[in-house]
Amino acid sequence: MNGSSSTSSKFAFVSWIVGFSILGFLYFLFWTLASHDYNWKAIQPYQSNMLKGWGMTLLISAIAAGISILLGAILTAAQLASVKMTRLLARGYIELIRGTPLITQIVIGYYVFSVALEEKILILFSVRVEFAPFWVGIVILSAFSAAYLSEIFRGGIESIGKTQWESGRAIGLSDFQIYRFVVIPQAIRRVLPASAGLFADLVKNSSLLYIIAVHEFFMQTRGAVANSYASIEGYIPLAIGYLIITLPISLISRKLEARFKYEH
Amino acid sequence: MNIEVRDLSKIYAPSSVALQDVNFATAADTQVLVFIGPSGGGKSTLLRLLGGLESPTTGEIFHDHTQLDQRTAPLRSFRQKNGFLFQQFNLFPHLTALENILLPLVEVHGQTSANAEKTALAGLDRFGLADHSEKRPGELSGGQQQRVGLARAMAHEPELLILDEPTSALDPEMKAEVLEVIEELCESGQRIIFSTHEMGFAKAAADEVLFLAEGTVLATATPKEIFENPSDPRIATFLERVMKW
Numbered sequence: 001m002n003g004s005s006s007t008s009s010k011f012a013f014v015s016w017i018v019g020f021s022i023l024g025f026l027y028f029l030f031w032t033l034a035s036h037d038y039n040w041k042a043i044q045p046y047q048s049n050m051l052k053g054w055g056m057t058l059l060i061s062a063i064a065a066g067i068s069i070l071l072g073a074i075l076t077a078a079q080l081a082s083v084k085m086t087r088l089l090a091r092g093y094i095e096l097i098r099g100t101p102l103i104t105q106i107v108i109g110y111y112v113f114s115v116a117l118e119e120k121i122l123i124l125f126s127v128r129v130e131f132a133p134f135w136v137g138i139v140i141l142s143a144f145s146a147a148y149l150s151e152i153f154r155g156g157i158e159s160i161g162k163t164q165w166e167s168g169r170a171i172g173l174s175d176f177q178i179y180r181f182v183v184i185p186q187a188i189r190r191v192l193p194a195s196a197g198l199f200a201d202l203v204k205n206s207s208l209l210y211i212i213a214v215h216e217f218f219m220q221t222r223g224a225v226a227n228s229y230a231s232i233e234g235y236i237p238l239a240i241g242y243l244i245i246t247l248p249i250s251l252i253s254r255k256l257e258a259r260f261k262y263e264h
Numbered sequence: 265m266n267i268e269v270r271d272l273s274k275i276y277a278p279s280s281v282a283l284q285d286v287n288f289a290t291a292a293d294t295q296v297l298v299f300i301g302p303s304g305g306g307k308s309t310l311l312r313l314l315g316g317l318e319s320p321t322t323g324e325i326f327h328d329h330t331q332l333d334q335r336t337a338p339l340r341s342f343r344q345k346n347g348f349l350f351q352q353f354n355l356f357p358h359l360t361a362l363e364n365i366l367l368p369l370v371e372v373h374g375q376t377s378a379n380a381e382k383t384a385l386a387g388l389d390r391f392g393l394a395d396h397s398e399k400r401p402g403e404l405s406g407g408q409q410q411r412v413g414l415a416r417a418m419a420h421e422p423e424l425l426i427l428d429e430p431t432s433a434l435d436p437e438m439k440a441e442v443l444e445v446i447e448e449l450c451e452s453g454q455r456i457i458f459s460t461h462e463m464g465f466a467k468a469a470a471d472e473v474l475f476l477a478e479g480t481v482l483a484t485a486t487p488k489e490i491f492e493n494p495s496d497p498r499i500a501t502f503l504e505r506v507m508k509w
Contacts, residue, residue, distance in 0.1 A: 167354035170317060171368040171416065172344030181367055186358050260358075 046224030053220025072149030156187035189260035196253030272323030347417030407438030427458035
């Protein structure tokens with residue numbers, strides 16, 4: 001009795017300390033932002049560029065999200081395939097992507113693979129093509145996110161109990177039909193929260209594409225800041241701009257989750 | 265029905281032998297066959313083998329003198345002709361009671377949605393579930409879930425209905441409501457094989473009783489013979505123990 005009440009009072013003490021630390025930190029942030037001498041005029045000429053960059057980020061994220069869902073589904077199927085080689089290849093790809101930094105994948109993808117592909121096409125078809133950083137960036141982001149998505153999807157599918165398979169077989173469904181009517185509909189709800197988190201990551205990760213000169217939000221803002229000698233006046237809208245995209249993602253995911261809710 | 269089993273074994277691992285060299289044949293006029301015996305004796309495994317949900321390690325199964333083909337496609341079409349109900353409630357939790365019944369009718373048996381819905385609603389009504397058609401399994405009691413399971417298993421008019429301890433996970437009142445439904449099915453002429461621990465029900469409903477223990481069949485006999493004059497002392501001991509309370 002005594003032990004547990006002293007444990008809980010210690011716990012309360014620690015909670016107070018943590019609470020006050022956070023308050024102190026917030027005060028510091030607020031004070032920094034409030035005491036700054038703002039010069040919004042300086043950044044104004046670059047507003048339309050930043051807005052274009054924001055639109056670009058939204059577009060890149062939307063396309064990459066779509067492609068990564070498709071690729072992720074294919075990778076999941078490959079991971080669950082009955083052919084061992086297919087499983088191993090999918091596994092290897094996922095480990096490779098997850099084990100290396102995205103920024104490395106972006107530079108290798110753009111400066112090595114994209115260039116090599118352009119040369120191959122020139123040799124094979126005598127056509128000179130040049131892949132725009134925009135599209136190369138989308139492909140790399142999709143390939144990156146798909147690896148993580150497929151792990152989420154696989155987890156969701158494997159979380160559906162054996163008895164569901166059993167029931168499906170007992171009523172005469174084929175394995176494909178069991179996936180389609182029984183397993184996947186139930187798995188979708190379970191993977192929604194994690195997938196939403198991943199899509200928010202994707203939006204934020206797209207900022208790394210500035211290193212291959214994709215004119216997205218981060219690059220445009222950096223340009224604006226460099227030219228206007230403003231800093232905070234550019235970076236605050238930058239942070240808010242990303243939040244405007246990422247917050248609705250988690251909101252929509254929560255709505256969808258509630259709609260798919262059937263377990264009590 | 266006529267079911268014959270020759271030298272049937274199911275061995276999951278050397279240390280896990282579920283059935284060992286089982287041989288039996290039912291009487292030709294048996295309509296309700298009941299498996300009794302201690303837990304872990306092989307009742308579930310034998311039901312699953314007879315229903316084509318699993319393949320035996322060795323041995324042969326004959327339904328009405330036709331050998332059960334263990335290849336994937338014939339096995340699946342065999343399963344489609346039958347109906348199953350398991351001990352645990354194996355409805356699909358994301359579908360309503362009605363949708364649970366519609367799914368196999370439409371996707372397996374190729375009925376039109378309109379026809380399937382008519383059949384499914386009639387089935388729900390038959391098992392006293394007319395008011396629950398739009399509810400998901402999570403909103404139904406255990407007894408209601410098992411009755412939906414029965415309605416699903418019966419919707420396509422199966423040749424054979426296989427029930428694996430359908431009331432074991434239910435409290436006494438729900439047990440009764442499900443047993444009443446099964447009794448009605450037995451009386452309607454439906455061919456049924458089921459395993460149960462409800463000795464009173466087994467005695468009343470069965471045409472023939474099969475006693476399984478330790479992976480073998482100790483006896484196949486009429487309920488009267490098994491319950492009043494068991495041929496094997498192990499059966500007598502078992503019955504004495506379970507009937508005592």
